Amino acid sequence: MNNLIVNLVLxxxxxxxxxxxxxxxxxxAYENAIAKIxxxxxxxxxxxxxxxLTEISGIGxxxxxxxxxxxxxxxxxxYDNLIKEYPPSIIPLLxxxxxxxxKVKLLYNKLNIEDLEDLxxxxxxxxxxxxxxIGAKTExxxxxxxxKLLDETDKLDLGEASLLSNKLKTYxxxxxxxxxxxxxxxxxxxxxxxxxxxxxxxxxxxxxISKNIKILPIISEILEENNQKLILxxxxxxxxxxxxxxxxxxxxxxxxxxxTEEYNKKLKSVFSIRQxxxxxxxxxxxxxxxxxxxxxxxxxxxxxxEILDRAxxxxxxxxxxxxxxxxxxxxxxxxxxxxxxxEEMARACQNxxxxxxxxxDHTHSLTIANGLxxxxxxxxxxxxxxxxxxLNIRILKGAEVDILNDSLDxxxxxxxSLDVVIASIHSGFGDSQEDMMKRIMIAxxxxxxxxxxxxxxxxxxxxxSYNINFEKLVHKAVETNTILEINSAPKRLDLNxxxxxxxxxxxxxxxxxxxxxxxxxxxxxxxxxGVARKGWLEKEDVINTLSLSDLKDFLxx
DNA sequence: GCCGTTTTCGGCCCGACTGTTTTCAGTCG
Numbered sequence: 001m002n003n004l005i006v007n008l009v010l011x012x013x014x015x016x017x018x019x020x021x022x023x024x025x026x027x028x029a030y031e032n033a034i035a036k037i038x039x040x041x042x043x044x045x046x047x048x049x050x051x052x053l054t055e056i057s058g059i060g061x062x063x064x065x066x067x068x069x070x071x072x073x074x075x076x077x078x079y080d081n082l083i084k085e086y087p088p089s090i091i092p093l094l095x096x097x098x099x100x101x102x103k104v105k106l107l108y109n110k111l112n113i114e115d116l117e118d119l120x121x122x123x124x125x126x127x128x129x130x131x132x133x134i135g136a137k138t139e140x141x142x143x144x145x146x147x148k149l150l151d152e153t154d155k156l157d158l159g160e161a162s163l164l165s166n167k168l169k170t171y172x173x174x175x176x177x178x179x180x181x182x183x184x185x186x187x188x189x190x191x192x193x194x195x196x197x198x199x200x201x202x203x204x205x206x207x208x209i210s211k212n213i214k215i216l217p218i219i220s221e222i223l224e225e226n227n228q229k230l231i232l233x234x235x236x237x238x239x240x241x242x243x244x245x246x247x248x249x250x251x252x253x254x255x256x257x258x259x260t261e262e263y264n265k266k267l268k269s270v271f272s273i274r275q276x277x278x279x280x281x282x283x284x285x286x287x288x289x290x291x292x293x294x295x296x297x298x299x300x301x302x303x304x305x306e307i308l309d310r311a312x313x314x315x316x317x318x319x320x321x322x323x324x325x326x327x328x329x330x331x332x333x334x335x336x337x338x339x340x341x342x343e344e345m346a347r348a349c350q351n352x353x354x355x356x357x358x359x360x361d362h363t364h365s366l367t368i369a370n371g372l373x374x375x376x377x378x379x380x381x382x383x384x385x386x387x388x389x390x391l392n393i394r395i396l397k398g399a400e401v402d403i404l405n406d407s408l409d410x411x412x413x414x415x416x417s418l419d420v421v422i423a424s425i426h427s428g429f430g431d432s433q434e435d436m437m438k439r440i441m442i443a444x445x446x447x448x449x450x451x452x453x454x455x456x457x458x459x460x461x462x463x464x465s466y467n468i469n470f471e472k473l474v475h476k477a478v479e480t481n482t483i484l485e486i487n488s489a490p491k492r493l494d495l496n497x498x499x500x501x502x503x504x505x506x507x508x509x510x511x512x513x514x515x516x517x518x519x520x521x522x523x524x525x526x527x528x529x530g531v532a533r534k535g536w537l538e539k540e541d542v543i544n545t546l547s548l549s550d551l552k553d554f555l556x557x
Numbered sequence: 558g559c560c561g562t563t564t565t566c567g568g569c570c571c572g573a574c575t576g577t578t579t580t581c582a583g584t585c586g
């Protein structure tokens with residue numbers, strides 16, 4: 001929890017420094033430290049106590065002092081000075097597409113715009129064009145972006161919400177009073193956007209737990225409180241709900257508070273559940289399904305009304321499981337914009353029990369990501385060959401080749417010699433549907449492209465899909481035997497479960513990849529598997545459940 | 558602000574696009 005608080009404050013400092021126009025490298029130093037802290041497996045307070053903070057590369061004397069101050073006082077001098085110049089409420093303006101730090105500064109200085117609501121009002125009045133550099137077109141773009149952001153302020157993506165919920169659970173587990181805790185609601189259903197983290201808690205004294213959680217620095221306000229329930233608002237925007245259970249009704253509550261209201265309603269009617277059917281004490285949730293004579297429905301599907309008809313017919317999908325995954329085919333290394341070496345990523349995959357991985361670094365047009373030209377790519381192959389002799393996991397040679405305007409970033413002669421070719425779009429997001437589809441067709445029609453990477457380009461709580469005709473895309477993918485990627489990065493989850501379900505009906509093949517740029521991100525695989533489960537996929541529908549030899553056969557077909 | 562070192566300060570991913578200020582700063586990936 002300390003790590004989270006430190007990062008909240010450091011993040012605000014970095015944002016305010018940007019607005020102020022401070023040295024870019026100073027800002028980057030803050031951002032770098034934030035990334036390091038995010039990756040820490042230990043409580044940062046332990047490092048402070050031991051005086052080991054500066055042993056983290058990227059944290060020097062100055063940042064170490066700042067972090068120490070934050071831990072002991074909740075704030076720090078640097079932050080307090082900055083908010084004398086600019087109110088922290090302007091920080092969210094940085095997220096508005098079309099305006100960057102310098103425009104935020106101008107909007108504040110010239111128009112006294114202090115927050116998103118204010119920006120919205122003044123954009124609607126057409127006042128933003130008073131700022132040099134903002135014309136009518138930009139103003140329109142700003143307004144639509146602000147509206148979207150205002151709608152999203154109290155929400156987190158699945159990855160961030162999971163992280164926070166795990167921290168809360170760990171914190172609560174330390175109390176002797178606590179008997180057991182279970183995540184329920186949208187988080188248990190693995191919805192892509194979470195606005196409330198709900199936990200069922202069985203404990204001896206609920207008041208003690210309430211008292212202790214209310215005082216956490218992450219909490220911003222108390223929304224509801226009684227002896228059965230506590231609902232709080234957090235500084236991350238997302239709500240936190242604790243629901244009390246007893247040893248006798250624990251699983252009942254888990255059962256009824258996992259699915260959506262509509263789902264529960266239909267469940268009751270389809271299976272004629274009556275009041276009193278569940279008065280016993282149950283030892284597990286599966287026991288409840290048994291008692292009601294309902295086949296077990298996985299949490300991921302408990303918002304899907306259609307699945308209840310399948311349950312009635314006893315023809316539920318045999319949903320894919322995490323342990324079915326045998327490898328990850330979309331992994332970056334420090335040859336392009338990944339953080340770690342191929343060897344480190346490969347060993348990390350080995351530790352996760354995989355049979356294989358494929359290194360798919362960016363290609364040379366993506367200069368910001370240090371994309372590989374053919375020369376470097378060939379040198380990368382030498383390294384992979386060497387590692388394959390040393391390691392007990394198979395590293396496949398791949399590339400995440402950029403789909404350019406009218407071609408792919410490597411020629412066919414190169415694509416042909418790669419084990420795995422993922423084609424992805426990283427530019428021209430605003431193209432018309434006609435242009436975008438033309439580009440995607442070039443990729444799908446290329447005989448050496450195996451996988452279409454993050455096929456719709458959407459970012460959860462960030463960016464809409466490219467302008468595409470999804471059904472047409474899927475038909476072509478089926479025709480050309482191109483695999484559709486389920487990208488597991490919680491900020492992408494692309495395809496989403498709705499598209500997976502649709503593409504599955506149209507006969508597509510899928511692969512679940514992490515797109516990991518760091519070792520830790522390999523653990524995102526579970527989020528992609530969650531999407532697949534929500535989209536009714538079974539093991540057979542997903543290519544990276546194949547053994548290495550079957551996978552190779554599939555890819556060379 | 559951090560790092561590494563020629564120990565006292567210079568280097569620290571880039572390049573395309575966009576709208577607008579008609580020549581480029583700001584934004585974005």
